[in-house]
Amino acid sequence: MNDLNGKSIAEMLALHAAINEELRSRDVLRSANNPTGDLAEYLFCTAFGWEQEANSKKGFDAVDSDGVRYQIKGRRLHRRNKSRQMSAIRSTDGFDILAGVLFNDDFCVIRAALIPASVVFERTSFVDYTKSHKFYLRDDVWDAAGVSDVTERLRAVEQA
Structure with missing residues (x-):
């Protein structure tokens, strides 16, 4: 797991968004919701x-x-x-x-x-x-x- 302590809020939110997009591309997620x-x-x-x-x-x-x-x-x-x-x-x-x-x-x-x-x-x-x-x-x-x-x-x- 990456060390998140040194990341800015913007970097963490970008990582969150990228993870959700990857899960959508794998058909695990269908929406942008929780x-x-x-x-x-x-x-x-x-x-x-x-x-x-x-x-x-x-x-x-x-x-x-x-x-x-x-x-x-x-x-x-x-x-x-x-x-x-x-x-x-x-x-x-x-x-x-x-x-x-x-x-x-x-x-x-x-x-x-x-x-x-x-x-x-x-x-x-x-x-x-x-x-x-x-x-x-x-x-x-x-x-x-x-x-x-x-x-x-x-x-x-x-x-x-």
Whole structure:
């Protein structure tokens, strides 16, 4: 790893931008946003052979060969923020399975699961202000009926 202590703010931001551009050229990232969501989509779609939808598709991010719709969510657990709240779920009927992954500080997979929509909505709360559902990817989710632990499948892609 490069020593960043001697780098200026401008140099570090340029390095950050260059890294993101390289990840986009490798089709890991699709947007200029925070890489967490794009990385989650890349890992799941690569691991399972799903077809990614256009970024503007409402309610789901990918589809498998049987037509099953997947909403893909990722959360980076940072030493300064350990919240497991996933990004807002706006559509209650837009997906069949939520594919969720937790990353550590360095964007390495901690845990990943495929969660039936019924399990997700048993565990969400509606937020009127944002007109969306709030879901936390807590450890007990892996114990729910129908949930599949796919951690090793994503780690295999991440390490390839």
